[in-house]
Amino acid sequence: MNIKGIHHVSALTADAKKNYQFYTNVMGMRLVKKTVNQDSPSMYHLFYADEYGNPGTDLTFFEIPNAGHTYPGTHSISTTSLRVPNDKSLLYWKERLQRHGITSQPIKEIDGIKTLSFQDPEGQRLMFASDENNQGVEPGKAWRKSTVPKEHGIIGLGPVHLTVAEADPTVEVLVDLLGFRKVGDYGSTQIFESGKGGLGAQVHVEERPDLNREKPGRGSVHHVAFRVQDEEELEKWRQMIQKAGFLNSGIVDRYYFKSLYFREKNHILFELATDGPGFATDEEPEHLGETLALPPFLKDKRSEIESVLEPLDTKR
Template sequence: MSVNTAGLHHVTAIAGEPQRNIDFYVTGLGLRLVKKTVNFDDPGTYHLYYGDTAGRPGSLITFFPWASVPDGRVGRGQSTSTAFSVPAGTLGWWRDHFSGLGVESTVTSASGDEERVSLRDPDGLQIDLVASSISDPRDPWDSASVPAEYAVRGQHSSVLTVGDPTKTVSLLTDDLGLRIVSERGNRIRLEAGDGGAGNIVDVVADPTGPQGLSAGGTVHHIAFRVPDQATQELWRRELVDRGHQVTAILDRQYFTSIYFREPGGVLFEIATDTPGFDIDEPLLELGRSLKLPPWLEPSRNAIENAVAKIELPAGNNPQLEEYTR
């Protein structure tokens, strides 16, 4: 392939109550709500984006929250856990922080190279925090609940669980440009771009486990980075030529996207780094107002009446809150 991904762009999951989701990811995980919009395919529900100060690619997790969504089933054909990078030596602070919020967390690995704590969000989605011996240089969001010295730097990695990893790994290496860096038991680790946090995918073989069911508490898809739409168009043509069933390029307002399923059943998206989240509201005000794309703007009144009423924690826009006092 003439195009390789630079790493992870975002993960999108399915949640229940939107206010509960906001409270956990803003107050609990210390991320910033960088965009409050709607699901363009179902405008009666929100699409909530969380990330760093500006919502840079590689920092993002997004949600479709449906209040009455049934529980999903985690299993084959899904991304089964999402990990975020935090500074070395901070996992004790994080465990105390979650304990104070009534959230149970468990140390799942501890070595000289990597420490990991696992927990579940209010809908049961598995979230891991990874503290690596390799420093993550990305700037964090300095939130009201999580000071910068402890804060999430961005995505660390995603786990793909499949029945047979052979074709999945082949696609990741041959078509997306990742490289295998380790194999341990039933787990194959691959990296994109410069490697390290934000560029890691673990493929786990689970031939006898249950098939995943996409609903509450599960990942809907994971997205990989491409710099711009021109490169995305080239990549799409090459993927189609290789026999993949790829969607047309879709305008997601803050990036453009194409989608296809890898052989193990996981839904992949390739999303552009541009134009970004500040095209329709200033950086200082990200996530403050409901933003709609031009084609949904005529339906604003109906949409605002259909979506649930939610409140944004004041700490999401601290400078703005101080300015408007």
């Protein structure tokens, strides 16, 4: 029973086309799967990741057209981190973001790791984290066809930041239920990690009793998923989570991985997801994300689904 690290983070966008242009052209990430929200197939679900969509590298977006603004606050996944190779990469990214009209904060050191914070055009709160002094969960591989030089490309997800009014209930779930361990703190934020540790396995919990509860919209995060080895282990987690008294989804087959969802005590949605079978299940590795991929149980509804989706050209 071992949480291996962060699996993916899923956020909200109001415009799939603009989202695709930003995350592929500006951020240089690879779209590894263009599919739909399996629980609401009338909306896109886009997966951006490393070269082959390795677990621990996926930043995904549900499209909700006309979604309102996010009003930041507690009970939230407040920042998503993206790993880059080294400190020099932060200087590259600061200049690149500026060229594309994106304002960033000064480079800042957090617990010995240099970081660069910024927001995407919809207000998604993001932070680059340098892998230069990092040890632990291995990074992914930057996409070789990226618009960003490989030596500075995004190589995975870094720490996920949670903002809560009271930290103890969330900490209890992370430590006592999921097996995370505390490894540090800064200001009002505590650092926890799992598995091999390092940036790819960290959750930062910030306590902010002075803030109101977040009102989510475009630019907010829906959930964070943590890695488990396989379905057998996922079932053991289901039993443990059930025994601890948490309502949960049961095991859900997402086709590219199996999942289990539950809300921790501050109502942030956690997912546990298996490492496999992966995104090459229904597409050739060289052509990931180029066509609309549907899981088997939705394939007979393709015409109906495509009729309500605005076309999104992702062929490269």
